Amino acid sequence: MLPKINQMLFLHVATPDEEEAGKEYKARIADWNDEFILMETPIHEQSGRMKKLFLGDELSFYYITETGVKHYFGSHVLGFQQDAIPLVKIRTPDTDRITKVQRRNFLRVPAELEIAVKLPDHEQFVAVTDDVGGGGISFLCESKWQLHPGQLLVCWLLLNYKNGTIEHAPFAAEIVRIVEVAAARKQVMIKFVSINDYERQKIIRYCFERQFDFRNR
Structure with missing residues (x-):
């Protein structure tokens, strides 16, 4: 439209x-x-x-x-x-x-991007995303990190666009679900709880570039 x-x-x-x-x-x-x-x-x-x-x-x-x-x-x-x-x-x-x-209909695409995660106790680590969307993402990290559903995180997502530019999108998120995927690794699913429109727009732009690539395969 x-x-x-x-x-x-x-x-x-x-x-x-x-x-x-x-x-x-x-x-x-x-x-x-x-x-x-x-x-x-x-x-x-x-x-x-x-x-x-x-x-x-x-x-x-x-x-x-x-x-x-x-x-x-x-x-x-x-x-x-x-x-x-x-x-x-x-x-x-x-x-x-x-x-x-729409709030319940954010585009989501598979993507391996770097994400920096800060825990409430100020510990920080870097992980890799599994998928990315306008309403939240999931990432893979080592099982040693003390994470649980309902926990709040502060994150910085590194976005690489097709034209070669790189952007950082900061946001706060809540852990929705955690799944053990290997002996020492787990998948963490999070939803955005605090992100401004400009930062969300960066993520949505990346998702649409990725979706367009998938359509052309």
Whole structure:
């Protein structure tokens, strides 16, 4: 489901500046067709400042439908157009590249990624994920770590994208289930209990890249 004219888009700009990358902007759609979307100049809601964009800037978007479901997609700046107000032209996403996300319907994909885990007693270890999704993940670790269902963890997930960029997604999670998979290893399933939209969007973007790879096999 593509966004509509006058619908509000919420966006983040891909940049190595972590402070800037974490800022969320919003922009109203002025017009769109199958090739491009024209949106107003993005505004940072907290400060009220407009965001100057440049040709080729990579952007991550989401919009919310009337039913409250978030739809995520990625795009980039194609150009600019001067109308009654300045407009930014971005590429219209393919419908199969738009992520429809509901709390009970997060995309989940197999993935072997590094994850750093901090326990309540401040012990830390590094593990490898078994699968990743927008609502939680599972990882494999050594059985020596004292873990149990209901325990809260602070984690940092390392995400490697197809274009070569690397991102870290921090979050807090709760252990849902633990399964012994070998003599000295166990699988730990966790759900996110504290993660902001920007960090979740990073994970969802990775999941969709992985899903697209699986479809092309």
